[in-house]
Amino acid sequence: MFDFLEGYDVLGAFWTTVQLTLLSAVGSLIWGTILAGMRVSPVPLMRGFAAAYVNVVRNIPLTVIIVFTSLGLANIFSVTLGAADDFDAKFFRLAVLGLTAYTACFVCESLRSGINTVPVGQAEAARALGLGFTQVLTLIVLPQAFRAVIGPLANVLIALTKNTTVAAAIGVAEAALLMKEMIENEAQLLPITAIFALGFVVLTLPTGLLLGWLSKRLAVKR
Amino acid sequence: MTEVPVAKDAVAGTNDLVVLKSVNKHFGALHVLQDIDLTIARGEVVVVIGPSGSGKSTLCRTVNRLESVDSGSILIDGKPLPAEGRELARLRADVGMVFQSFNLFAHKTVLENVTLGQLKVRKTDKAKAEEKARALLDRVGVSTQADKYPAQLSGGQQQRVAIARALAMDPKVMLFDEPTSALDPEMINEVLEVMQQLARDGMTMVVVTHEMGFARSAANRVVFMADGRIVEEAAPDQFFSNPRSDRAKDFLSKILHH
Numbered sequence: 001m002f003d004f005l006e007g008y009d010v011l012g013a014f015w016t017t018v019q020l021t022l023l024s025a026v027g028s029l030i031w032g033t034i035l036a037g038m039r040v041s042p043v044p045l046m047r048g049f050a051a052a053y054v055n056v057v058r059n060i061p062l063t064v065i066i067v068f069t070s071l072g073l074a075n076i077f078s079v080t081l082g083a084a085d086d087f088d089a090k091f092f093r094l095a096v097l098g099l100t101a102y103t104a105c106f107v108c109e110s111l112r113s114g115i116n117t118v119p120v121g122q123a124e125a126a127r128a129l130g131l132g133f134t135q136v137l138t139l140i141v142l143p144q145a146f147r148a149v150i151g152p153l154a155n156v157l158i159a160l161t162k163n164t165t166v167a168a169a170i171g172v173a174e175a176a177l178l179m180k181e182m183i184e185n186e187a188q189l190l191p192i193t194a195i196f197a198l199g200f201v202v203l204t205l206p207t208g209l210l211l212g213w214l215s216k217r218l219a220v221k222r
Numbered sequence: 223m224t225e226v227p228v229a230k231d232a233v234a235g236t237n238d239l240v241v242l243k244s245v246n247k248h249f250g251a252l253h254v255l256q257d258i259d260l261t262i263a264r265g266e267v268v269v270v271i272g273p274s275g276s277g278k279s280t281l282c283r284t285v286n287r288l289e290s291v292d293s294g295s296i297l298i299d300g301k302p303l304p305a306e307g308r309e310l311a312r313l314r315a316d317v318g319m320v321f322q323s324f325n326l327f328a329h330k331t332v333l334e335n336v337t338l339g340q341l342k343v344r345k346t347d348k349a350k351a352e353e354k355a356r357a358l359l360d361r362v363g364v365s366t367q368a369d370k371y372p373a374q375l376s377g378g379q380q381q382r383v384a385i386a387r388a389l390a391m392d393p394k395v396m397l398f399d400e401p402t403s404a405l406d407p408e409m410i411n412e413v414l415e416v417m418q419q420l421a422r423d424g425m426t427m428v429v430v431t432h433e434m435g436f437a438r439s440a441a442n443r444v445v446f447m448a449d450g451r452i453v454e455e456a457a458p459d460q461f462f463s464n465p466r467s468d469r470a471k472d473f474l475s476k477i478l479h480h
Contacts, residue, residue, distance in 0.1 A: 044308070124288055125325035125384075129339035130315025130389060132308065139342065144329050219330045221373035 002113040005195075007214030016198050020095060020164040020174055025157055025209050027100035030105025035147075037137055039112055049202035050108070058105035062166050068168040071095040088173065095167035104162050104180070110152040120220075150215035157211070158204045175199060232344040239264045239395055239426050240285060245294035247280060251360060254280050256450040258294070260404075262395070267427045269437040272447035276429045280320075281447065282399045285428065286317040287371070299394055315343050318388030318396040322403050324380040326372035326387070332359065336387045344391065351390075358386040362416050378409030381418055395426040402433055434477065437464060446470045 038050035058067070074077040074094055081097065083089035118141050126136040146153075165176035179196045185190055240262040247255040254277045262268050270278045283289040284296065287303055287310060296303040298317065298355040303368040304310040326335050333479070336355035346354070359365045362382040372380055381401055388396060398417065402410045414436050421427055431437065437444055438459055444461040446454040446469075454467045465471050 010470070015480055094420070098410060119323075119325075121321055121325035122327060125319070125387075127311075128288065128314055128317070128319035130313075130343040131339070132311045135342055139338070140327055147329065169252050221371060221396045222328050 002191075004182070004188045004191070005052065008117055008176075008178060008182055010195070010199070013173060013175045016092070016172065016174040016201070017164050017199075020099065020167055021157075021161045021170070022093070022197055023096045024099035024160055024164070025098060028107050028156075028160070031104035031200060033111060034140070035108035036111035036115065037109065037142075040101055040115055040137070042133060054105045057101060058109075059104075062102050062163055063169055065170050066095060066166050067100040067180055068096040073097075080120035091170050091172050092167075095164075095170060095172045098165060099160065101166070101204070103163070104157060106156045106159070108154065110149045110156060111142070113152070114149035115141055115145075118144045119146040139197075142217070144220050147215075147218045147220050150211050150218065154208050154211035156217070158209055161204050162200060162206070204210065223312045229388050231414075239266075239299055241295075241297040242285075243295045243297075245281075245284065245296065246292050247277075247284065247289065248292055252450075253335060255284070255291070258452060260445065261453065262426060262453070265426055266442045267425075267429065267440055268443050268445055269441040270332045270430045271432065271434070271437060271467050271473075272283055272453075276447040277450040278314060278447045281397050282397050282428060282430045285395075285397055286319055287312045288319075296472065311343075315339070315391050316394045318391060318393030320381070320384050320388055320396065320398045320401045324372070324377070324384045324404070326380055326384055328372055331369050331371055332364065332375070332383050335372070335383060336390050339387065339391050355386070355390060359383070360413040361389075361467050362386045363412070371393045376409060377405045378412045381405065381409075381413045385413075385420075389420075395428065396420065398427065398429040398431065400432070402431065432477075434462070440473045446473070448473070 007147065035050045035054060038046040039054070041047060068090060069079075074090065079094075082095040083093060097104055107123065123136050123142055126140040131139065164174055167174055168177035170181065171177070175196055177194060182192050238261050240260075242258050242260040245255055245258040246253070256277075258281060260268075260281075261304065270281060272278050280289055284291050287296075287305075290305075293324055296389040298313060304313060312461070326332075327338065327417070330338065333352065333355055337348070337351040340354065342436055353401065356365060356368060359368055364379050364382050364386070367375055367379060367383070372383070377385065385396075386403075401417070402413050405413065410433070410462045414433060415431070417436065418440050429436070429441070441458045444454075444458050445452055446465075446467070447463065448469045453466060454461065456466070461470070461475060462474065465474055
């Protein structure tokens with residue numbers, strides 16, 4: 001019944017999806033946190049840059065960003081991210097870069113709403129102890145903000161997992177690219193799409209459940 | 223040779239720890255601090271009282287620049303208060319602050335609350351910081367709560383931890399911004415007792431409060447504010463029994479009846 005699967009590395013394709021997701025998740029978490037820090041910083045230039053970045057990048061379709069990393073960064077500006085000769089690695093890394101740049105906007109805005117849940121007195125008390133801006137942010141405000149936005153961040157992570165399919169546009173051999181190939185070669189549209197749909201649910205459902213549980217467990221009691 | 227010690231005395235001998243000179247501040251159209259001149263000597267306990275909206279909390283918060291001022295100067299231990307940055311942070315470390323709403327760090331245990339400033343600002347090593355924190359928690363009577371989170375403590379306990387947190391920095395002066403206003407009546411005394419002890423130990427204190435009993439018993443001086451101005455300054459006995467200004471008479475007549 002499943003003989004149409006023969007000769008295709010479905011698990012391998014999903015493994016690429018997982019790698020895209022994890023690397024982009026780590027990247028966007030870091031970059032998004034830095035952006036959020038800039039958006040609440042006392043330096044107008046930093047605030048302005050982060051606000052402009054978020055408002056421009058999150059409003060560009062992801063497909064455009066991913067295609068730009070390939071046609072723009074790679075072909076015009078010769079950005080190869082340390083993999084000039086290895087095409088697979090190059091486009092994989094470019095896809096991670098594009099996904100990170102895009103997803104960081106949503107991480108930043110989630111975190112910023114989390115920062116707003118931290119009572120202003122927490123930062124005042126920290127400043128009164130003699131802590132500087134960066135210390136107040138990293139020791140007092142962000143740890144509480146993160147705990148408040150684990151739920152929204154789970155949404156971002158789930159969206160990111162599914163957004164990795166856009167990397168197919170520049171030929172990264174992840175799940176969606178394989179699905180397209182299989183649909184073209186085999187006359188089994190429904191089973192093939194069902195298998196890939198199920199694959200994504202298997203990836204994202206535990207993410208949501210785990211982070212939902214964490215968000216309750218780590219909630220800051222006031 | 224005799225000039226040297228004289229000159230030294232003139233600098234180090236100034237007993238003024240906090241000096242505010244013609245300080246003005248506006249909140250939009252509201253002129254919340256109007257030409258405030260106030261000098262607090264080393265070891266002095268000054269209680270600031272007055273009706274709501276008189277600017278007494280704002281005054282307290284300007285001393286460590288949680289509120290900026292529009293004009294005038296503030297000196298702490300002879301040094302002008304820096305506008306921002308590292309210098310300001312260093313100065314704030316020497317000024318302890320206790321808030322109306324406690325503001326204990328909600329994601330840290332009681333012990334971590336008291337060690338944080340020592341570790342991150344004073345760069346004390348961990349063992350020493352914890353030892354000092356435990357001693358201070360013991361002093362304010364909450365040593366058994368060290369490993370709990372703030373939300374697990376009563377208001378009075380939280381406020382005493384907040385006092386310990388401020389004391390852990392070895393501050394030159396302590397600011398209390400209505401420390402008992404958010405407390406249940408039966409918890410007010412446990413906090414006031416800690417403050418009284420602190421006053422007896424010679425700590426320089428600025429206390430914004432509605433606790434007239436504390437003002438009477440612990441203050442060296444009462445500062446009465448109304449409408450953004452210091453209306454009257456006097457020793458507590460004199461102020462409560464024989465206020466000079468009509469505004470103060472009016473205020474006291476409303477609160478001392480029952």
